[in-house]
Amino acid sequence: MGTVIGPAGIPIGCDGSNVDGLKHSIKLGLGAYEVEFVRGVRMSPRMAREMRGIKERNNIKVSCHAPYYINCNNAKNYSMTKRHLHDCLRVNQHLRFTHVVFHPGFLMGMKREQALKNVIATIKRIVKEAREKGYNNFTLGPETVGKHSQVGTVEELITICKECPECRPVIDWGHLNAFSHGGLKTRKDFIKPLELIREELGKKYLKGLHCHFSEIEYGDKGEIKHHLLGSKWGPDFRVLAELIKERGYDFSIICETPLIEEDALRMKKVLTA
Ligand SMILES: [Zn+2]
Incomplete structure (x- = not known):
């Protein structure tokens, strides 16, 4: 089905719940949607099942x-971390x-x-306790x-994924660029993390790779603030889009710029141009 793009949360032009946000994204012609539980997990089983139905009917x-x-x-906050996950x-x-x-x-x-090491031990323990509660898939x-x-x-995500089979690396391209003070410029720079994943984890870890994309302002210590596409902070989506088209990747890209659905649509345009 190729690479799909969607907003990080309820579109700005949609006044409603995640169900409305999902329907709105489908109407816009987007192929992905991320529910933002970033300030806490709030969703009833009923709404979750409704979203599942909509998701499956609309692919x-x-x-x-x-x-x-x-x-x-x-370690002190283990129970809180576990509760959120x-x-x-x-x-x-x-x-x-x-x-x-x-x-x-x-x-x-x-x-x-x-x-x-500590992160890996915690993830393993949280997964084990999740299985004991009957959580699966x-x-x-x-x-x-x-x-x-x-x-x-x-590299750290690759180590985590080697140790925990339930994990798949998520590539936030804006974060990679901010962390490396603008290190993501050329086609080669974009290929590098993908090749590393393929070599270390295998081809199947690139299948349906989940990504975040935003231009991000950075300072000495990395990330400062998310910006719109074309802000000049980078990275340049067009370079990634070329690579995706050439290699036929089937990634999911979540747009995290301040204009989540508008920029998602712009990315889709670049990708299908
Ligand atoms: Zn994030």
Whole structure:
């Protein structure tokens, strides 16, 4: 079905719930939709089932973004992190997201290696306890992060995915660019993370790869603020679009610029041009 694009949450031009947001996105001709649980998971089983029906009838990919409060490298807050992820998985039982996207955690003053070890141990424990609750058929999507204080470089995500079969890497292109102070410019720069995933995890991990895209302002420590397409902060969507067209990738791209549906439609135009 090729690469599909959609908004990060309820479109700006839609005044309503996630059900309305999903219907609105379909009407606009978009092929993906991300439910934003970033400030907490709120969705009844009834609404989740309704969304599943709409999703399946219209062949649109639906993912969710887990709360920002998750930190898999904070033992003191384990129960909170678990609660947020389990809340997403509870909704997933009714809706079946392609990915439950989350930011793995913060360094908390530790070396990256130690923080990564802790993150992996936490994810494994949360998955085990989820299975004990009967949650099944879920895919967790640890995301590439934009700030140097966070865990989640492409290499770190690959290690997480090797250790946890329930995980699939989520590539936030804006974050990659912000983290590397504008390191994502040429076609080669875009190929690099994809090749790394293919070499280290295998081709199937690129199938249906979940992505976020936004231009993002950055400083010394990485990510500062999301901007519209064409802001000059980069990365340049056209470079990624060329690559996707050439190689026929079937990615899902969630637009996280301040104009979520307008820019999603602009990206779709670039991709189909
Ligand atoms: Zn995110």
